[in-house]
Amino acid sequence: MSRDRTPDAHDFPTRRYDLVKEFVIALVVVLVLSGGLAAIFSSPDEKAITMSGWAKADPDNLVTTAASELAGTTTSATYGAPYNTNAEGQKLGPLPLQKWGGVRVPVNSADLVLGPVSNVSDNPAISSALTEWKAATPEQRAKWATAYTDAIGTAAADGEPATGAGGEVAKVKPGDYGPVPALSAGLLALAKTGGLEGALTSSGNFYGGDQTKSLLLLADGAYLEDQAVAQNLGGDQWGMMNEVGNAPGQPWMWLYTFWYQVKPFSTSDNADAEVWGLMMLLTLLLMFLPFIPGLRSIPRWIPVHRLVWRNYYRRVQRT
Amino acid sequence: MTTRESELSTKEAADPKNWTNRLRGRLEGLVPKGQALPDTQPVYVASWIYVFGVLTLTSLVVVIASGCVLSLGGVAWWHVSSLGHFVNSVHLWSVELFFGFMVVHLWGKFWMAAWRGKRALTWITGVVLFGVSIGTSFTGFLSQSNFSAQWIGAEGKDGINSIGAGAFFNVLNPGQMLLWHVVLLPLGVGLLTLMHIILVRRHGVVPPLDADLEG
Numbered sequence: 001m002s003r004d005r006t007p008d009a010h011d012f013p014t015r016r017y018d019l020v021k022e023f024v025i026a027l028v029v030v031l032v033l034s035g036g037l038a039a040i041f042s043s044p045d046e047k048a049i050t051m052s053g054w055a056k057a058d059p060d061n062l063v064t065t066a067a068s069e070l071a072g073t074t075t076s077a078t079y080g081a082p083y084n085t086n087a088e089g090q091k092l093g094p095l096p097l098q099k100w101g102g103v104r105v106p107v108n109s110a111d112l113v114l115g116p117v118s119n120v121s122d123n124p125a126i127s128s129a130l131t132e133w134k135a136a137t138p139e140q141r142a143k144w145a146t147a148y149t150d151a152i153g154t155a156a157a158d159g160e161p162a163t164g165a166g167g168e169v170a171k172v173k174p175g176d177y178g179p180v181p182a183l184s185a186g187l188l189a190l191a192k193t194g195g196l197e198g199a200l201t202s203s204g205n206f207y208g209g210d211q212t213k214s215l216l217l218l219a220d221g222a223y224l225e226d227q228a229v230a231q232n233l234g235g236d237q238w239g240m241m242n243e244v245g246n247a248p249g250q251p252w253m254w255l256y257t258f259w260y261q262v263k264p265f266s267t268s269d270n271a272d273a274e275v276w277g278l279m280m281l282l283t284l285l286l287m288f289l290p291f292i293p294g295l296r297s298i299p300r301w302i303p304v305h306r307l308v309w310r311n312y313y314r315r316v317q318r319t
Numbered sequence: 320m321t322t323r324e325s326e327l328s329t330k331e332a333a334d335p336k337n338w339t340n341r342l343r344g345r346l347e348g349l350v351p352k353g354q355a356l357p358d359t360q361p362v363y364v365a366s367w368i369y370v371f372g373v374l375t376l377t378s379l380v381v382v383i384a385s386g387c388v389l390s391l392g393g394v395a396w397w398h399v400s401s402l403g404h405f406v407n408s409v410h411l412w413s414v415e416l417f418f419g420f421m422v423v424h425l426w427g428k429f430w431m432a433a434w435r436g437k438r439a440l441t442w443i444t445g446v447v448l449f450g451v452s453i454g455t456s457f458t459g460f461l462s463q464s465n466f467s468a469q470w471i472g473a474e475g476k477d478g479i480n481s482i483g484a485g486a487f488f489n490v491l492n493p494g495q496m497l498l499w500h501v502v503l504l505p506l507g508v509g510l511l512t513l514m515h516i517i518l519v520r521r522h523g524v525v526p527p528l529d530a531d532l533e534g
Contacts, residue, residue: 006436007530009523010351014359026370027377033416034381038408045398045407046466082486090481101483105492209494211472216491219473228470239474244467247411250460252418252453256478272481287446290434300528304430309527312363316530 055191065221066184071145074220077109090273116199129179144178371424378417385410458500
């Protein structure tokens with residue numbers, strides 16, 4: 001910047017200009033454009049998935065998810081910070097940034113099931129299942145829950161054969177599952193009544209404004225992602241940058257989403273931290289571009305400015 | 320006012336230790352006299368690219384105004400009211416226009432090397448404004464209380480959590496996200512916009528590359 005000899009803008013000859021008029025015309029243009037686009041294209045409003053909807057549309061998946069929460073094998077159960085200490089979390093190079101954030105939104109995955117079902121009264125099967133669960137050792141609980149999720153198994157998909165009962169709870173063979181089937185069935189029954197969201201978000205608090213637990217439970221299942229993929233919102237479909245239907249979502253996030261589609265990020269266990277790190281670096285480069293030799297000279301090398309100021313340069317040439 | 324009173328008040332106004340005088344002096348010195356809202360522009364300001372700055376600004380006005388109308392009805396209003404849905408659509412499309420105009424404005428300023436002549440801070444505030452605007456729109460998408468918000472929250476949490484920020488900025492908590500969306504981040508956007516505009520008016524529109532005053 002030391003050789004910056006840009007003259008003072010205030011010393012140039014001037015011409016008449018009406019800034020307020022320009023602002024008002026621009027405002028009218030934007031109002032007309034926004035109103036017109038809103039009237040023609042509207043905005044998407046796909047109803048939120050309810051636990052009741054999930055329970056009715058895919059009860060087997062909800063039961064499997066409940067059993068997996070009890071087994072401690074779901075995404076949230078093995079997440080690490082900010083929910084628990086069950087994993088190291090992602091790292092940016094050697095820096096365990098996720099862990100450094102700390103567990104400030106504590107979530108015990110088993111409580112996503114036990115919390116709501118323990119509020120169910122007048123149900124002897126659930127009461128005795130809860131008593132049996134509480135009396136068991138952590139090892140025994142994990143053994144029961146893992147055996148049950150293995151027994152439910154998964155349906156055949158992507159060339160992989162079906163496992164267990166092929167994901168169909170009704171076809172699970174008898175086994176030593178302890179209270180897990182009763183607890184999972186209890187959660188399913190509660191979900192069907194429409195009371196699961198309330199039990200997760202506002203239990204003990206009249207004003208429930210935090211949906212962390214219900215969203216974690218929903219995201220641990222396959223139903224939410226299945227619906228998203230059907231709407232072309234999957235992670236490998238440029239994910240949350242899009243909106244449902246044909247509406248534009250957040251196209252300005254294209255570069256952030258782009259990195260997830262390419263190696264090494266698409267196959268990295270630390271993809272999120274690495275993509276964030278890269279985007280922070282690129283943002284800093286853009287911010288401090290005026291001070292970076294080479295980058296700041298690109299506009300001189302590729303003279304697009306000749307188009308912008310063509311009248312000025314023509315006039316200077318003439319004189 | 321008598322002559323003596325007038326002399327006294329002039330003396331007080333000139334007191335450099337007076338905090339009010341000092342603040343007034345700083346405010347008055349932010350922009351050269353007559354340049355806050357000038358009725359002239361340098362002769363080289365003659366291109367459609369200059370329009371995108373004011374289009375971005377006016378889009379922001381429509382974004383904020385439509386957001387204020389949505390606030391009147393509350394979080395769920397737009398789900399149940401056709402008027403609310405229309406206002407939400409205006410909000411969405413004005414945001415899309417805002418970003419579209421802003422990106423063209425940013426690229427225009429890049430090709431004009433608009434950071435020249437002590438304008439680096441103007442460029443930096445613009446880039447930060449772009450980043451804070453992305454955060455503001457992101458929290459807006461999280462505050463929709465519909466399927467999109469559920470999915471964006473479920474997907475977006477991993478990125479935020481991976482850098483440790485999720486411990487303080489919980490994208491699965493719509494109450495927190497809504498407050499960031501309607502208070503904290505718009506405040507940031509507003510202040511940065513004000514700073515950006517003051518800097519533009521302070522230094523004037525950047526002259527053409529290799530320009531001299533004979534132009």
